[in-house]
Amino acid sequence: MGNTNSHSKQRFSFRRSERHISSSSKNSSSIPTITATTRNQSPLTTVSSFNVHHQVSNNAISTPNNQEQQPPSDVVFAASHALVGIGAASSSHCSNNNQQQTPSSPVLLSSSMNTSFNVFPLHHVDSDMTSLTSTTTSVRNSRTALSTSIHISDIPTNINTVMQISNPTQSRASTTNNNTTIHTTTINNTTTISTTNESSNLKSRQSLPPSTQQQIARLQENSGYRRSLSTPKLSLLKKKNVLKAFFMLHRRNTIDEAEMKGEEEFGRRVTDSEEFISMQNVNTPIVDLSPSSSTQLPQHRPRVHSITSAATSDSSSSATRAGADTDTDTTIAAELDEKKKIANILNKSFSKTRTVIKTQSHSHVEIPSSDHGKTPSDRKNLERSASAPSIMTNELELLLRDAMGFQLFKDFCVAEFSVENLNCWQELLDMEKNFIDMSGKRRSKVINMVYDKFLDDGCSEEINIRGKTKKLVDTERKSGTINLDTSKHLLHEIKRDLYTNLVDSFSRFIYTDEYKLWHELKTNPSNVFE
């Protein structure tokens, strides 16, 4: 911002000219241009400063200064990841209750988080994040009191999860186990900073207030985890992850007692090998985190583990990766005898799940994106919206309907920083089903909620949509009451844009091993074991 004055002089003629070109230059030069840098680097000194930022961004809806608020929104981003993680879990809870009845679901994030929280309470993060959350929620007053309380109680644990996921990648060199490292991450930042490879930038900020350091550390931890993007070649390790997710999903559908027995056996085996892998791979065994929980609550494992290994296999050197693979090999070899048994169980349980998936997709038929099985009147409704996403690809549609596919895709999107689209997509689906029973006022409220959460400038989970769509929703939401047709039209418009976003992520997801294996499982499950 150095020579701001001379700088603007140099551009003066240019600025003047643009005024008559862009009609809405109201959001223009009057804003002091603070570089993203300044704020990026400048840590959030206190939570309250963040609060101010956020409210500013909320008030100045038409101001495109989200760049200047990067760090706060990032914190919110992390926080809202937690929010939506929970939201998604609960919503999937609604949509496929027959799958979710037992608590052993890998999708049911909240349960896993609660446990890790119990095992491993983080007081600092806890208090910190609670205030942060209340900020978020107070900004969005449209939220109900109920959801607020849920968020406050759950967020810290989620952050905890994120840290425990990201930690192995960064602190490989340190010999401390996960437990201690995380502990120091949150309570005493200095230790973490010294053990973390990539936080060289942080060192300098040790003089900053501890709350700031924590926040930076959190950001750093986040980015550290997410930095491992590129997908390695199909390793046995990954294959196992997918399989594990698959098993966890299907355990619940198996009623046959004999199968149950076999599966339980297998479940234990999976957990065991998992411990093994994570110990070999990560040096910082996650198992140490909750020594008792690994047997009691095997359902937590797949999620945590899959991310850990994805991160590890990428960021660790090829030598260690090779080592890890051999380790997996031995594990796999140990399981060789089981293979046939497993394949049997899988085949049986799979045919069951297929029906489950079928019924599930029936409940989703009301989605405007799929035209199949629509009554003529429904179709008419559809045709009202000039741009309903009638172009849904079969594969993407299938993927989104399948719980495991959805979860795998979601993990991929998280790694690519594009999970807000999926979150929004899911929320819209759930919402749409209920629109018919709502009053106009309620619909308006719901649309407003969507706008605040996903569309508003600088909001935590802003999705990438056309300005036109945003404007349309913005004008409609102010009317106070929205009739059914309009609300459907609005959702169509958003979903059309969302769909193109999902397709972009999907176009890369199809090259990942997760997708390939998922696809293989869907088409020919027994092949995976041959």
Next chain:
Amino acid sequence: MGNIVVSPHDKEGQHHMMATPTSNNPNGGSAATAKNKSEITVLLLGAGESGKSTLFKQVQFFHGVGITHDQERIELIEIVRLNVLENAKNLVAATQHLNIPIEQPENRETAKLIINSLNTNDLEDPSWSKRLYSLWKDAGIQKAYENREKFQLYDSTEYLFENLDRICSDKYVPTVVDVIRTRTKTIGITDMKFDVGDGKQLRLVDVGGQRNERRKWIHFFNTVDAVVFLTSLSEFDLNLYEDNGYWRVKESLRVFNEVVNNALFYKVPFVLLFNKRDLFEKKIATKSFSKYFSGFNEAEEKNPVACIEYMTKLFLNEITEHPLDTVSVKTLSAIDHDNSKQVFEEVKQFIMTQQHRE
């Protein structure tokens, strides 16, 4: 970093700047170790539709990975066809919006179908090739196309419509050019590694350019060895995708300012690429360039070199912090394979020499 002046009202900024000297040492340290590092991370940055992903795809192509392989491109059939549909829809919507009637009745029928029910699978039917092409050639659609600065339309439109006979066929396999010409709005951040010889790997990071996507860039700012900033020359008459009332050039300048003056990039080689030179030269032949830049000499507005020089000045004026000797400016036509290969080689050389100098 003593030469940094912070606007006085920016208290937080001051706080940060006080922390800067220390924060730069480890940063410099990481740059020094970069010499020995086998991996070079290059960020492709820029506002929306500046051609980041196009360049990304080109680099894939001439490194013989990714879209070079047929089976990878087969997976992208959907994307190409989706692009055709999106373009068609946008054009039809524009005729309504701009009050330009579609002239032929049968084209109006086609337009209705496109808006309401057409999906990508339908495009396997070769008959759609004729129908869509006839729609494209309709006087109304062509008129809307001439006014495309008034709405959002991909640059790929003309190319895709001219190649409909290939695309609308059940045997269609996208060519490399098809994939490169296809516009997909990048969501999130993606990366790819390439071997560049000397046992070194180049890690190219491609990002989304719209406002909300830019907030995600920060996650990569710490691990950067070079930044390639792209901006579109041909955007001077266009408004933003995410905000229809905001001029793209202004946005590009703003983003450039924020990135180039970022303290994390002080010691990082910085390349500014003016992309879409081909489109730009076509555009200024029919459109007035000086209408958009009052400081520009009107007599020179048909001269692309003068226009580009002016744009270069505009952008370089934004640099307040970054040392100018580590900034390189080039023009590029990313859809042109040879040109982008040559430019990328130059960029690579520039980055390497800058790193050796460290």
